[in-house]
Amino acid sequence: MENNNKVAGNEVFSLSNMSVHYGESLAVDGVNLPIYENEITAMIGPSGCGKSTVLRSLNRMNDLIPGAKVGGQVLYHGQDMYGPEVDPVQVRKLIGMVFQKPNPFPKSIYDNVAFGPQTLGMKGDMDEIVEGALKKAALWDDVKDRLKDNAFGMSGGQQQRLCIARAIAVKPDVILMDEPCSALDPISTFKIEDLMMELKKDYTIVIVTHNMQQAARVADRTAFFTVDTERGEGSRVGQLVEFDETSKIFSNPADSRTLDYVTGKFG
Amino acid sequence: MSSSIQGARSGSTANSLRAPSFRLGERIVIGLLFGAAAISVGVTIAIVISLFAPLPGFFEYVNPWDFLTGTLWAPSFADASFGVLPLVAGTLQVVFYAMLVGIPLGLGAAIYLSEYAGNGVRKIVKPILEVLEGLPTVATGLFAVFWLKPWIQESTPFLEWTSPFSIGVAGLTVGIITIPLIASVSDDAMRAVPMALREGAYALGATKMRVALKVVLPAAISGIVASFVLGASRAIGETMVVLLVAGGGSPQLKIGFTEPAGAMTAFIASRATGEIATGTIDYYSIFAVGALLFLMTLIMNMIAIRFVNKFREVYD
Ligand SMILES: Nc1ncnc2c1ncn2[C@@H]1O[C@H](COP(=O)(O)OP(=O)(O)O)[C@@H](O)[C@H]1O
Ligand SMILES: [Mg+2]
Numbered sequence: 269m270e271n272n273n274k275v276a277g278n279e280v281f282s283l284s285n286m287s288v289h290y291g292e293s294l295a296v297d298g299v300n301l302p303i304y305e306n307e308i309t310a311m312i313g314p315s316g317c318g319k320s321t322v323l324r325s326l327n328r329m330n331d332l333i334p335g336a337k338v339g340g341q342v343l344y345h346g347q348d349m350y351g352p353e354v355d356p357v358q359v360r361k362l363i364g365m366v367f368q369k370p371n372p373f374p375k376s377i378y379d380n381v382a383f384g385p386q387t388l389g390m391k392g393d394m395d396e397i398v399e400g401a402l403k404k405a406a407l408w409d410d411v412k413d414r415l416k417d418n419a420f421g422m423s424g425g426q427q428q429r430l431c432i433a434r435a436i437a438v439k440p441d442v443i444l445m446d447e448p449c450s451a452l453d454p455i456s457t458f459k460i461e462d463l464m465m466e467l468k469k470d471y472t473i474v475i476v477t478h479n480m481q482q483a484a485r486v487a488d489r490t491a492f493f494t495v496d497t498e499r500g501e502g503s504r505v506g507q508l509v510e511f512d513e514t515s516k517i518f519s520n521p522a523d524s525r526t527l528d529y530v531t532g533k534f535g
Numbered sequence: 536m537s538s539s540i541q542g543a544r545s546g547s548t549a550n551s552l553r554a555p556s557f558r559l560g561e562r563i564v565i566g567l568l569f570g571a572a573a574i575s576v577g578v579t580i581a582i583v584i585s586l587f588a589p590l591p592g593f594f595e596y597v598n599p600w601d602f603l604t605g606t607l608w609a610p611s612f613a614d615a616s617f618g619v620l621p622l623v624a625g626t627l628q629v630v631f632y633a634m635l636v637g638i639p640l641g642l643g644a645a646i647y648l649s650e651y652a653g654n655g656v657r658k659i660v661k662p663i664l665e666v667l668e669g670l671p672t673v674a675t676g677l678f679a680v681f682w683l684k685p686w687i688q689e690s691t692p693f694l695e696w697t698s699p700f701s702i703g704v705a706g707l708t709v710g711i712i713t714i715p716l717i718a719s720v721s722d723d724a725m726r727a728v729p730m731a732l733r734e735g736a737y738a739l740g741a742t743k744m745r746v747a748l749k750v751v752l753p754a755a756i757s758g759i760v761a762s763f764v765l766g767a768s769r770a771i772g773e774t775m776v777v778l779l780v781a782g783g784g785s786p787q788l789k790i791g792f793t794e795p796a797g798a799m800t801a802f803i804a805s806r807a808t809g810e811i812a813t814g815t816i817d818y819y820s821i822f823a824v825g826a827l828l829f830l831m832t833l834i835m836n837m838i839a840i841r842f843v844n845k846f847r848e849v850y851d
Pocket of ligand 2: 319321476
């Protein structure tokens with residue numbers, strides 16, 4: 269056993285026997301996963317194994333898909349996130365999300381960042397809130413002279429950092445990121461990775477990535493998902509194979525399927 | 536191995552790149568399709584020419600400036616006057632009252648359909664809208680004459696109702712006719728807004744209402760404005776309802792709600808009866824008004840197309 273074990277903080281999310289159906293079809297099943305405070309947790313695995321599905325169930329984004337249904341239990345700081353009294357709008361105020369493709373609003377750079385704080389009726393000087401968020405997203409110097417320009421005029425990497433700025437402007441507790449760099453060039457990717465390392469001091473981050481080097485570089489812990497092949501022909505149900513410290517997943521995984529995947533023999 | 540491939544290449548037609556036959560059937564079909572396209576373009580051009588051809592005859596009698604700025608429209612008076620403004624004012628009033636009804640109800644229906652209605656409701660409401668769009672306007676006009684006008688008259692005793700005709704009621708009725716058009720074009724525009732934008736807003740803790748009004752609506756604004764322009768252009772062109780509900784109208788320029796008033800379309804429909812003698816000033820005046828109407832509608836539709844194209848640029 270290596271002795272560099274991380275001391276786990278509070279559990280922000282605890283998933284137990286969690287599953288998601290899309291209509292009749294079961295997309296992922298039997299997920300048991302803790303996510304710890306002020307860490308970056310990565311989800312890796314082949315395409316279609318349910319990474320996005322699990323991620324989107326962490327801020328009830330799946331509610332927007334007709335027919336999507338979450339089973340098992342998802343606790344957020346000990347509260348049942350799918351309990352009858354839970355308001356999904358309230359959930360999403362606390363748990364922000366950055367998407368695979370940058371999706372700024374067709375508004376000015378300033379208005380993109382101000383949208384969230386205005387939505388929540390946050391107190392304080394809006395100019396300061398916007399500036400603070402843009403600085404945290406390492407975007408301020410790029411855009412401070414063109415805050416009134418339309419966000420569509422920015423490069424892809426800048427747009428994605430704007431989306432991160434937009435997410436942190438509402439001061440969430442958690443930021444979920446679904447392959448945030450998959451549409452970006454390497455330089456923009458490194459900038460966003462640096463940013464994530466900076467942000468985890470204040471936030472808990474969960475990132476889905478198809479890029480194993482990225483998981484290895486940024487994540488404290490990594491969850492490896494795959495499609496369960498033992499359920500018979502035609503069924504494609506995702507499952508969590510292994511969850512551990514990132515160094516362990518990449519150097520000495522417990523499951524042979526994880527080893528095959530991280531050494532590139534599969535997927 | 537390689538020799539057999541060469542043999543196949545030179546010895547048979549299996550690898551020939553030439554068409555195996557002349558494909559006569561396909562050519563005939565293409566010819567017919569081209570003919571259909573050519574005829575529809577040709578007919579449109581013929582209509583425009585026939586509309587504009589009599590204009591020189593008209594402007595021989597009437598100064599174009601007097602036509603466009605005159606405030607008395609009395610083509611059959613002994614002392615005839617050809618100021619088109621009373622008709623234009625009638626048309627614009629119809630458009631104004633129509634948009635008062637068409638914009639809020641059409642847009643409201645679109646927001647509901649695009650952002651709130653489930654698939655089941657959509658499947659019922661969309662076809663109903665399409666049926667409404669195709670309803671003969673004479674039916675809507677009758678509904679307005681015998682039901683809507685008396686009802687509005689009763690509910691507004693403070694207005695001066697002296698005539699059986701009302702330009703205001705005519706306009707509101709035309710507005711009802713434009714609702715399906717505005718609703719369906721705006722609905723399409725809002726549904727074309729990528730789901731990713733909505734998700735971006737939801738992920739910030741926005742409510743459904745806020746997503747609809749602050750994200751989807753602004754993102755679809757060009758398409759929505761285009762639907763308004765198309766609705767207005769439909770209102771300009773509406774004839775039957777105006778004829779039935781607003782009546783013939785006075786030759787003077789009048790602005791109001793309860794008065795009768797003529798509009799450009801209604802004038803044309805009431806005068807162009809076939810009894811009218813070719814080459815008379817009466818005859819020419821119909822074409823002058825028709826050409827002006829054509830230009831107004833053309834400009835409106837060009838504005839709408841510009842808006843729609845601007846909208847497309849953003850998301851394609
Ligand atoms: N909106 C949806 N409706 C129906 N099925 C879906 C939907 N989204 C994802 N799925 C299915 O769920 C499974 C997991 O998908 P996803 O979570 O997107 O995988 P990943 O992110 O790991 O590539 C796939 O089989 C996919 O086809
Ligand atoms: Mg995915």
